Amino acid sequence: MKKLLEIALKTADSAEIYKLDTINHSVSFENSRLMEMESSFQSGVSLRLLKNGRQGFAFTKNLRDRLCLVKNALVSLSGAVEAPFELPRTAKLPRLSTFDKSISMVTTAELAAECDRVSKLLDSKTKAQANVAGILITTRLSILNSSGTDLKQKHSTYVLVPAVLFPGTCTSISRISAKKTFKPADGSLLDFITGTYNSAREEVVPASGKMKVMFMPEVMYALFWRIKAGVSGESLYRKTTPLAGKIGQKIFSDRITIYNDPLDDSEPGARSFDDEGTACRKYPIVEKGVFRNFYFDLLHAGKMKVPPTGNGFRSAMWGGDRVTMKPGSALTHPRFKTGSKSFSEMVESMDEGIIVAHALGAHSGNIPNGDLSIGLSPGLYVKDGKIRGHVKDAMVTGNIYEMFNNVLEIENELHDGDPAILFDQVSVATRKK
Amino acid sequence: MLRKLKSILQLTTADYADIRYEVRTDTSIAYNCRELTGIGSNSCDGFVIRVLNQGGFATIAFTKPSDALKALKQAEVNALLASKHKEKPVRIGNPQINKGQFLPVLSIDPRTVSLEEKQALTLKYNEIALKHPKIVNTVVSYDEVVREKYFISSEGAEIREDLVTTRIGGMITAKDGNLLQNVRVNTGGSTGFEILLGAEAAFEKKREIAVALLSAKPLKSGTYNVILNPSMSGVFTHEAFGHFSEADCIEGSPSMRAKMKLGSLLGSEILNIKDNPTLRGALGYYRWDDEGVEARPAQLLKKGVLVGRLHSRRTAEEFGEPVSGHCVAEDYRFAPIIRMGTIFIEPGKDDLESMLSQLGDGLYILDAKGGQTNGENFTFGAQYGYLIKNGKIGEMIRDINITGNLYQTMKNISAVGSDFELTKSGGCGKGQTNIRSCYGGPHIIIRNVVVGGAA
Numbered sequence: 057m058k059k060l061l062e063i064a065l066k067t068a069d070s071a072e073i074y075k076l077d078t079i080n081h082s083v084s085f086e087n088s089r090l091m092e093m094e095s096s097f098q099s100g101v102s103l104r105l106l107k108n109g110r111q112g113f114a115f116t117k118n119l120r121d122r123l124c125l126v127k128n129a130l131v132s133l134s135g136a137v138e139a140p141f142e143l144p145r146t147a148k149l150p151r152l153s154t155f156d157k158s159i160s161m162v163t164t165a166e167l168a169a170e171c172d173r174v175s176k177l178l179d180s181k182t183k184a185q186a187n188v189a190g191i192l193i194t195t196r197l198s199i200l201n202s203s204g205t206d207l208k209q210k211h212s213t214y215v216l217v218p219a220v221l222f223p224g225t226c227t228s229i230s231r232i233s234a235k236k237t238f239k240p241a242d243g244s245l246l247d248f249i250t251g252t253y254n255s256a257r258e259e260v261v262p263a264s265g266k267m268k269v270m271f272m273p274e275v276m277y278a279l280f281w282r283i284k285a286g287v288s289g290e291s292l293y294r295k296t297t298p299l300a301g302k303i304g305q306k307i308f309s310d311r312i313t314i315y316n317d318p319l320d321d322s323e324p325g326a327r328s329f330d331d332e333g334t335a336c337r338k339y340p341i342v343e344k345g346v347f348r349n350f351y352f353d354l355l356h357a358g359k360m361k362v363p364p365t366g367n368g369f370r371s372a373m374w375g376g377d378r379v380t381m382k383p384g385s386a387l388t389h390p391r392f393k394t395g396s397k398s399f400s401e402m403v404e405s406m407d408e409g410i411i412v413a414h415a416l417g418a419h420s421g422n423i424p425n426g427d428l429s430i431g432l433s434p435g436l437y438v439k440d441g442k443i444r445g446h447v448k449d450a451m452v453t454g455n456i457y458e459m460f461n462n463v464l465e466i467e468n469e470l471h472d473g474d475p476a477i478l479f480d481q482v483s484v485a486t487r488k489k
Numbered sequence: 490m491l492r493k494l495k496s497i498l499q500l501t502t503a504d505y506a507d508i509r510y511e512v513r514t515d516t517s518i519a520y521n522c523r524e525l526t527g528i529g530s531n532s533c534d535g536f537v538i539r540v541l542n543q544g545g546f547a548t549i550a551f552t553k554p555s556d557a558l559k560a561l562k563q564a565e566v567n568a569l570l571a572s573k574h575k576e577k578p579v580r581i582g583n584p585q586i587n588k589g590q591f592l593p594v595l596s597i598d599p600r601t602v603s604l605e606e607k608q609a610l611t612l613k614y615n616e617i618a619l620k621h622p623k624i625v626n627t628v629v630s631y632d633e634v635v636r637e638k639y640f641i642s643s644e645g646a647e648i649r650e651d652l653v654t655t656r657i658g659g660m661i662t663a664k665d666g667n668l669l670q671n672v673r674v675n676t677g678g679s680t681g682f683e684i685l686l687g688a689e690a691a692f693e694k695k696r697e698i699a700v701a702l703l704s705a706k707p708l709k710s711g712t713y714n715v716i717l718n719p720s721m722s723g724v725f726t727h728e729a730f731g732h733f734s735e736a737d738c739i740e741g742s743p744s745m746r747a748k749m750k751l752g753s754l755l756g757s758e759i760l761n762i763k764d765n766p767t768l769r770g771a772l773g774y775y776r777w778d779d780e781g782v783e784a785r786p787a788q789l790l791k792k793g794v795l796v797g798r799l800h801s802r803r804t805a806e807e808f809g810e811p812v813s814g815h816c817v818a819e820d821y822r823f824a825p826i827i828r829m830g831t832i833f834i835e836p837g838k839d840d841l842e843s844m845l846s847q848l849g850d851g852l853y854i855l856d857a858k859g860g861q862t863n864g865e866n867f868t869f870g871a872q873y874g875y876l877i878k879n880g881k882i883g884e885m886i887r888d889i890n891i892t893g894n895l896y897q898t899m900k901n902i903s904a905v906g907s908d909f910e911l912t913k914s915g916g917c918g919k920g921q922t923n924i925r926s927c928y929g930g931p932h933i934i935i936r937n938v939v940v941g942g943a944a
Contacts, residue, residue: 135525449892449894453941
């Protein structure tokens with residue numbers, strides 16, 4: 057990397073090299089049968105050059121020819137893409153616990169055995185089809201720039217996705233478990249899935265109308281896409297956020313507090329620096345309903361003449377290949393402040409309503425405006441404080457700026473950063489008028 | 490390259506193995522309003538090995554040539570492990586020992602067009618999109634993806650094929666007060682650079698629709714009779730039916746396999762659906778899939794009856810049905826999975842005027858805005874629509890998303906138009922991305938559709 061930096065600096069004012077190596081092993085079981093067994097060893101390098109307030113970008117998966125990579129970045133630089141920023145000099149970051157080396161010793165046989173065990177457990181408790189996927193991921197990330205930043209971080213992640221399917225469908229009750237280390241599945245996780253499935257086994261068709269709607273943690277991403285679009289520094293610069301000029305104003309119910317905490321290493325994926333080497337920090341997005349901060353990468357902070365917030369990440373809505381993407385404004389570690397009731401207490405508090413267990417089409421609709429119109433995949437119907445069955449062929453619709461002003465309850469624990477949230481007066485369209 | 494790949498495969502003792510090497514070159518030029526946000530061309534490459542050993546199947550993708558032996562051994566270990574977890578051994582029947590080279594005939598090869606010319610065309614379309622004071626944002630980009638693929642198998646297949654895909658398009662956003670409305674616009678294909686030319690009217694039309702949506706009426710959620718235009722009927726076909734016709738989507742579920750038995754009456758008798766990756770000129774055109782099987786048309790639904798499905802070699806054997814050449818990977822990073830090529834409802838006999846008259850009251854819904862399926866259920870959004878009263882097109886409406894059940898909805902199709910149009914830019918996000926997944930068809934009428942609106 058240092059040699060590449062030397063070559064790059066012969067033609068540019070400053071330069072940044074981003075290197076990522078990833079090893080993945082995945083196993084999936086469907087209906088207690090092993091269906092797929094895949095591994096991958098991927099690596100890649102990308103290069104940003106800055107010269108006269110402009111930037112060039114290039115990437116490759118095999119760094120056979122450093123000169124060729126620099127040449128591609130120079131062609132890109134000649135396109136005059138503005139870069140009103142300087143690469144950061146970042147050092148002395150907090151040490152985070154992000155890597156458990158034992159994960160690299162786990163064999164694919166052990167991974168398959170655990171998925172098989174979980175599959176059989178789910179099967180025995182539900183008499184329904186169980187699908188289970190397990191993924192082991194290790195990554196090594198390095199960022200080197202001409203300002204003197206030389207950062208490295210290793211990550212280990214074990215993801216388990218147990219699911220129980222409703223007959224004749226791909227809809228399921230599932231919950232993702234992501235850990236830094238490889239451990240047998242938590243019994244309470246499996247009990248939650250099987251208990252919820254068994255309560256919701258019957259299909260019901262409730263009437264359309266406005267009612268209480270709970271979003272499970274598994275579907276909070278659908279709401280967060282819209283929040284992220286609203287509070288993004290890039291959206292502010294592009295004039296596509298309805299929150300321009302609203303810092304300090306109340307936008308949500310005072311029950312809602314959202315902060316970004318990349319330094320929280322209790323979960324996998326904690327980061328002390330972002331994908332362009334800026335130090336990460338914890339800061340509020342919404343406090344008791346009041347909008348506090350937009351978030352910025354280097355480019356959009358430079359354009360808006362504000363300091364970057366450590367939110368320059370290479371990510372897209374569906375993930376994407378980080379080596380091939382330039383950094384942009386991204387909110388990668390959002391957390392809600394928890395409420396006071398458990399999931400089951402929240403269900404008991406509902407006279408009638410829908411729980412959105414999984415969403416179909418969460419990406420469609422007018423995201424910048426905060427609108428959502430998503431299919432239930434499935435929904436769970438609640439009547440008199442009990443789950444009575446599951447709902448298909450139905451949609452919930454709304455706008456986050458209205459929904460988050462109609463919050464009834466927030467769950468008292470986070471699942472992968474998100475709680476379940478119960479909203480009042482959300483439109484539900486079903487087959488029954 | 491083929492010789493080098495052979496030398497890697499010779500190291501395996503597995504019952505079957507294949508290896509694919511690809512060089513993917515991406516050229517992109519991106520504008521946000523009048524600001525150039527990116528420009529450049531980059532190549533990446535990598536390998537995918539698939540191994541079948543003692544009835545176990547496994548795949549591995551890797552980027553460094555020096556990892557080849559390690560990768561092959563890992564794939565063999567995984568395949569043996571998979572064989573121990575299988576109730577019955579995996580088979581890949583229907584061997585086709587295809588050999589040859591297919592380089593598409595392009596009227597203007599985009600690789601011969603300068604970056605400056607590509608940038609000028611993108612800028613021109615972007616300027617058209619921006620030409621209204623209420624347009625606050627455009628995201629318009631030129632995207633060219635070239636996949637140079639080399640494939641060999643231990644059975645003796647030796648294939649080289651290039652796929653060249655181009656597109657110019659993106660999103661246009663209009664704003665009035667706090668209300669933001671956006672529409673998508675795209676032109677492109679797989680026949681060469683010339684397909685991108687002459688799209689001025691499409692950009693003008695979409696700009697005006699974005700502005701008009703600021704005054705459009707939000708749709709009230711409910712159940713409606715609807716006419717879908719070809720873009721929407723194409724997404725319906727892709728999302729609602731197409732994914733369910735991919736054998737790997739139902740393979741692991743006995744209850745879904747029972748529902749999707751060949752010969753089952755699934756839809757209205759006026760409904761005929763086909764997937765045809767051999768349709769020259771269509772975005773989805775290819776010669777061989779990514780396990781070396783020659784692409785062929787697949788009749789999926791005939792007069793509402795399920796008569797075929799899309800397969801890989803493995804699922805064709807599992808189902809005891811013919812291969813179809815639909816096992817396609819996004820690129821060098823992925824094993825191939827079963828994917829649609831060019832899927833469509835075959836044209837019927839009604840013109841749009843007659844269909845409006847048949848509908849009476851309902852909605853006319855146009856231009857897709859993303860969709861998703863979980864098998865039996867589907868949802869997809871529309872960019873805009875109109876209220877229909879007494880067979881006449883009325884007020885513009887916005888915030889339209891459709892959801893439904895595959896079986897009920899296909900039976901509720903009451904008219905199929907005589908027109909036919911395929912998408913110029915595709916896309917499917919089933920596990921990986923397939924930018925050449927093409928769809929379209931005629932206008933159709935569907936009765937009793939659940940439509941989610943703004944309230």
